[in-house]
Amino acid sequence: MSILAIRDLVVRTADGRTLVDHLSLSVAPGERLGLIGESGSGKSLTSLAALGLLPEGMTATGSVELAGTQVVGATEKQLTAVRGRQAAIVFQEPLTALDPLMRVGRQIAGPLARHRGLKGAALRHAVVEALRQVRLPEPERLARSFPHEISGGQRQRVALAMALACEPRLLIADEPTTALDVTVQSDLLDLLDALVRERAMALLFISHDLAVVARTSERVIVLKDGRAVEEGPVRDVVHAPRDPYTAALVDSARRLEHALDRRRTR
Numbered sequence: 001m002s003i004l005a006i007r008d009l010v011v012r013t014a015d016g017r018t019l020v021d022h023l024s025l026s027v028a029p030g031e032r033l034g035l036i037g038e039s040g041s042g043k044s045l046t047s048l049a050a051l052g053l054l055p056e057g058m059t060a061t062g063s064v065e066l067a068g069t070q071v072v073g074a075t076e077k078q079l080t081a082v083r084g085r086q087a088a089i090v091f092q093e094p095l096t097a098l099d100p101l102m103r104v105g106r107q108i109a110g111p112l113a114r115h116r117g118l119k120g121a122a123l124r125h126a127v128v129e130a131l132r133q134v135r136l137p138e139p140e141r142l143a144r145s146f147p148h149e150i151s152g153g154q155r156q157r158v159a160l161a162m163a164l165a166c167e168p169r170l171l172i173a174d175e176p177t178t179a180l181d182v183t184v185q186s187d188l189l190d191l192l193d194a195l196v197r198e199r200a201m202a203l204l205f206i207s208h209d210l211a212v213v214a215r216t217s218e219r220v221i222v223l224k225d226g227r228a229v230e231e232g233p234v235r236d237v238v239h240a241p242r243d244p245y246t247a248a249l250v251d252s253a254r255r256l257e258h259a260l261d262r263r264r265t266r
């Protein structure tokens with residue numbers, strides 16, 4: 001059974017505009033699926049719909065089954081039972097997930113206490129361990145910091161530690177490295193890849209960047225104007241795109257790669 005099965009998902013605004021248009025996708029346990037498309041293609045709305053987190057006024061129809069729970073039309077109580085434990089999300093901007101006025105350690109302690117029932121010394125130990133698992137140096141010191149006192153890359157690792165605290169079976173990563181500079185981005189992708197493999201977690205990786213998706217995912221779905229235009233193993237899609245839109249994405253990724261290569265050899 002899939003950990004996430006989306007069928008005929010339609011997301012509309014209150015005034016009736018269709019932003020996601022009959023999208024179907026599924027993620028098997030342990031599978032890594034990439035969702036790619038340019039800005040505004042509906043990637044984020046799809047990821048939010050998967051967790052029942054669509055913005056106020058938007059409606060979803062169709063079916064979104066997350067670990068066997070129907071998310072479309074679910075109550076907040078039903079959603080709370082699957083969020084975190086079954087699936088967790090990391091966003092492009094880690095500050096979205098972090099409270100600027102709370103020390104990092106306390107923020108990670110929240111989900112750990114709720115989901116694992118830890119407290120006192122055991123909770124403090126688990127917080128440090130969670131920070132260590134996302135390869136943060138000096139986790140004891142870091143736990144005492146406020147989000148603004150640490151770097152962007154460190155903040156994204158903290159957001160990742162929070163998402164992993166409940167040991168979800170599916171991690172949704174929505175452009176998690178876009179706000180970071182290139183070397184930090186590369187380190188975070190390596191970390192994400194290692195964590196997903198170590199924990200045999202499924203991954204839904206969302207990005208506008210084909211090179212990044214190729215690095216993180218086995219299979220990819222190409223989204224354009226809220227519709228899936230192509231789907232297949234990453235290798236096939238990159239080497240022999242069938243849809244003209246995908247071909248254009250591949251072409252621009254190649255041109256960028258060549259330009260970078262030329263700069264490197266200069």
Ligand SMILES: Nc1ncnc2c1ncn2[C@@H]1O[C@H](COP(=O)(O)OP(=O)(O)OP(=O)(O)O)[C@@H](O)[C@H]1O
Pocket residue numbers: 013019037038039040041042043044045046055208
């Ligand atoms: N709260 C909202 N109200 C109205 N329209 C919205 C809202 N959120 C998103 N949209 C519109 O829905 C469409 C899809 O947005 P979405 O954020 O899913 O795109 P995306 O592919 O994730 O793009 P990006 O990479 O820029 O985040 C866009 O046209 C966007 O303007």
